[in-house]
Amino acid sequence: MSVVQSVLTATRVLERLSEPGLVGVSEIARDLGAPKSSVQRMLLTLKEAGWAADVRGETTRWTLTPKMFRLGQHHHAGNGLRSTALPVMEQLRDATRETVHLVVQRDDTVVVVECLDSPQAVRAHVDPGDVLPLHASTNGRALLSTQPEQVLRDLISKGLTASTPSTVTDPAAFEDVIRRARERGFASGEGQFRDGVHAVAAPIVVGGVGIASIGVSTPAQRMTPELEEAFGQYVMDAARTIAGRFGEDL
Amino acid sequence: MSVVQSVLTATRVLERLSEPGLVGVSEIARDLGAPKSSVQRMLLTLKEAGWAADVRGETTRWTLTPKMFRLGQHHHAGNGLRSTALPVMEQLRDATRETVHLVVQRDDTVVVVECLDSPQAVRAHVDPGDVLPLHASTNGRALLSTQPEQVLRDLISKGLTASTPSTVTDPAAFEDVIRRARERGFASGEGQFRDGVHAVAAPIVVGGVGIASIGVSTPAQRMTPELEEAFGQYVMDAARTIAGRFGEDL
DNA sequence: CCCAAACGTACCATCCTGTGGAACGAGAGG
């Protein structure tokens, strides 16, 4: 089995970098028993790829960027989480008799991980793998509501494109939407991404980080303020349950 | 700036793998615009290095191992956590007037991330970077108490080596120690790693995973059962505070 | 005060390693 040597080296460097504290080129080289120049090149490469960052002081030290953390969380969210979430999603679907979906964030979008269809004839649906805009999907807003103000501002400054005539694109109005979601603990919206669909969603928060979101979608005509509130409680419960169970499998 | 090409490819493959769902060689190759054979070799390499795993069914699919998640957590714990923990550690030191330290786990050991010395003349001390055995340090036991039984059994089956005459090495006795720590919410021990040092420690649990441990070490002669109980409450409070604040920085 | 050692960085000839096209066997589907 032939294997790419430099990648093996790269992984060893990454492992070393994951250790607490900042390290210099020479120290890594010593630990790995590799030539300094090779390690130096490796670090520059990893920096280029966005995995390592150099902290330039009197002497250059290296550390990992949050990329590893993000990718790890992201993967875990999409895979480990799916099996954890499924039973809860089934409960939620049976309780609401509406379509239930689970999404994770990817950059400025959300990716649908799983979708359980409502048993009713008229129902909302998205396919696993579908990509929705972060700002124009209820699940995306639920995720946004867990994130620092700065992230929100960055997103807004990129411009909020409309997916339907109802999509909220005004910065101030959008901030209100997110603020409301923070207060209630769940997000809600009608026709933001697709006309005629009303959704309610809550973020799944693990370790203070919103790693995924679970939501319920209904045809807009079936939705009432009372139902919205009730579904809100349901999705929050479901999100908490999933978050609680999640992470027990290392 | 010269850069290792293959590593750039590797990172692109890893990023693709972090997406939810399993993927095949061809799909990755298509997404990346790279030759199938290159991707295939890359995947074998990543498997060899422990980052990717192949799920062999009728058609081979690939996914990430938990390695990325673990390294990411580990790094975050050692760095992001340090700044989060410092103020809490200072409080804890001032409240107890004893040495306070923060450790993270690495395999079957714990690594000291930070140590704030007691203001008293006679005091315990460890240096940041010091490596202690998981089973013979109170912080290690605190971490162990958060982990599945299987991990505990694995550790015991490797044999518990004694660091001092007092180190608990008997499997049954050790299981009792961990069980006690689970019940109380913190671990306590005297002279397990160094004679004359009595420590109390609580795990910092984020998302169900014990990512670090915070402890108080005193010279054994200063310790009393009442103090142990009081310090236990202190470290648990500190651990909870840190866990709560942690993770808010993406 | 100077020398030695350790740091991060840069260069470059050599050689080895990664490349990617091509081909294979196996299934799936029409």
Next chain:
DNA sequence: CCTCTCGTTCCACAGGATGGTACGTTTGGG
């Protein structure tokens, strides 16, 4: 039966990765 796609293997070539070496600084011991 043919075709398309899957994962997998092979190999000659070429170009990139290698690591010894050297340089400019900074530290700290003598």
